Amino acid sequence: MRNCAKNNMFHILFLHSSLYAPPESGGAVSGVLKIILAITHPGMEQIHFFKRGVIMESILELINTVPFDVCKFQSAVKEMNEVDIAETLDNLSKEKAVQVFRLLPKGIAAEVFANIESDEQQIIVEALTDSEVGEIINRLFVDDAVDFIEEMPANVVKRVLVSVSDEKRKIINQMLQYPEDSAGSVMTTEYVDLMEGITVSEAFAYIRETGVHKETIYTSYVIKRDRLLVGIVSAKDLMLARPDQKIKDIMDSNFISVRTTDDQEMVAAIFRKYDLLSMPVVDKEERLVGIITVDDVVDIIEEENTEDFEIMGALRPSEDPYLKTSVFSLAKNRIVWLFVLMLSATLTGGIISGFENALAILPALVAFIPMLMDTGGNAGSQSSTLIIRGMALGEIEAKDMLRVLWKEIRIGLICSAALGFINFLRIYLTNGRNAALALVVTASLCVTVVIAKSVGCVLPMLAKKAHVDPAIMAAPLITTIVDTASLIIYFSIARMIFQL
Secondary structure (H helix, E strand, C coil): CHHHHHHHHHHHHHHHHHHHCCHHHCCHHHHHHHHHHHHHCCCCCCCCCCCHHHHHHHHHHHHCCCCCCHHHHHHHHCCCCHHHHHHHHHCCCHHHHHHHHHHCCHHHHHHHHHHCCHHHHHHHHHHCCHHHHHHHHHHCCHHHHHHHHHHCCHHHHHHHHHHCCHHHHHHHHHHHCCCCCEHHHHCECCCCEEECCCEHHHHHHHHHHHHHHCCCCCEEEEECHHHEEEEEEEHHHHHHCCCCCEHHHHCECCCCCEECCCEHHHHHHHHHHHCCCEEEEECCCCEEEEEEEHHHHHHHHHHHHHHHHHHHCCCCCCCCCHHHCCHHHHHHHHHHHHHHHHHHHHHHHHHHHHCHHHHHHCHHHHHHHHHHHHHHHHHHHHHHHHHHHHHHCCCCCHHHHHHHHHHHHHHHHHHHHHHHHHHHHHHHHHCCCCHHHHHHHHHHHHHHHHHHHHHHHHHHHHHHHCCCCHHHHCHHHHHHHHHHHHHHHHHHHHHHHHCC
16 A cells, blocks of 8 residues: 555656656756655666656557457556547547557547547548447547537438437437537536435435436536526535535526527636636526536637638638648638739729839839838737737727727827837938938828827728628728838828928
8 A cells, every 4th residue: 555655656757747847857856855765665676757758659559469458458558648649649540540549448439539639530430330430439428429420421420320329319419400610519418416405415315326327427417306506515615514415505506508599619617717617508587498618618719719710811710620621621721812922912002103203213212102001900900809809818808999099099108119229220321311201201101000000990990880790890801001101101101291
């Protein structure tokens, strides 16, 4: 028993040092661990710290060993996390991945299946028998099963639904009817619900009986007749309460819930605001229908952020991994926005053509066009990025538009004053002390920066008011608008000062 405790201490210390030791610690943590291990493991001369990557490599070597040792493999994977096993399968060929998956112990096969990529899931399902498919899907949590089915082609979906139990099929079909990206589409129906009239001891007995099949038992949801949600009770509350106390006496009736039709982005914002681990989902009659757990919210946040970044980069959003997406699909996602931006860029060409006479008289004006356009575009992108991020976090709302605009104008004035001062000196000293030229460029730069800051903050907020994704009004579009404005300002000031 004492040796087991020492071994557990060894593993805890190893994991802690591997995951949290800063790079600059320079082996200090390792030295401390060696001292502790010398005490807990007397006589041990060498200690090997096997990191996760090394363990995965060892598993891969074991898989590729001929003849294949099934018992040794199954013993090894039991010590691994299901996510790491899934990652290992992704590194294998299709045939080998299917063979290895078949050899996984039944207790962890479903967890591994839930963590592998959708294309690998399809390959495995197509290689398994109907009974094997049914066993895996029946072991999956409902939300994971729904996520899998949503990614599969129709022929695979039909085969999967035929293979699962009637109860599971009914729940899956019900969840598939909720709108895409809604709370109902990401919730799970595997939760602990307690009647308000039972005692704490009865609640514990119920949790022991059914909890193994639930996604989480840290929070239980208190209902009354007709499944109306009336409160929540945590595991801590249950453990600290007397066995004869009623659930309704210890429950928290001040809880936060969402409707099945609420947008998943709003759900993520609520989790972030209140630091929740799970949250109940109710229908329009306040009846409990499911819960959303924090692991699903992490996926939502990643999905929404990825979509925003792709839109901000003038890309059509795609859910497929980059390396597993065809060249044609990637080109198709990019070419539409490139075409739109290319056409919009013809405006700048038309403006330059309209001022050909001025450029012919004073060719030096041409040299400063790129600098003006780039500075204006960068200034606008800075503002739009901060505003879009602020709106995503709920820090900025549409009603704050005038406050934000006034703030960005003042920021623009400060930035333009600093940039203008340096720019005036640079141009004056490097262009034959031509004060008029330096004044034209500096004045144009200052006006352009202020306008760019204003456009960069206003456009995303107008998009939000119009119920359009603010990310659409990000860098590429704002840069095009500011480029056009900066050229008009530049040539207008040049005409006025030089009387062209």
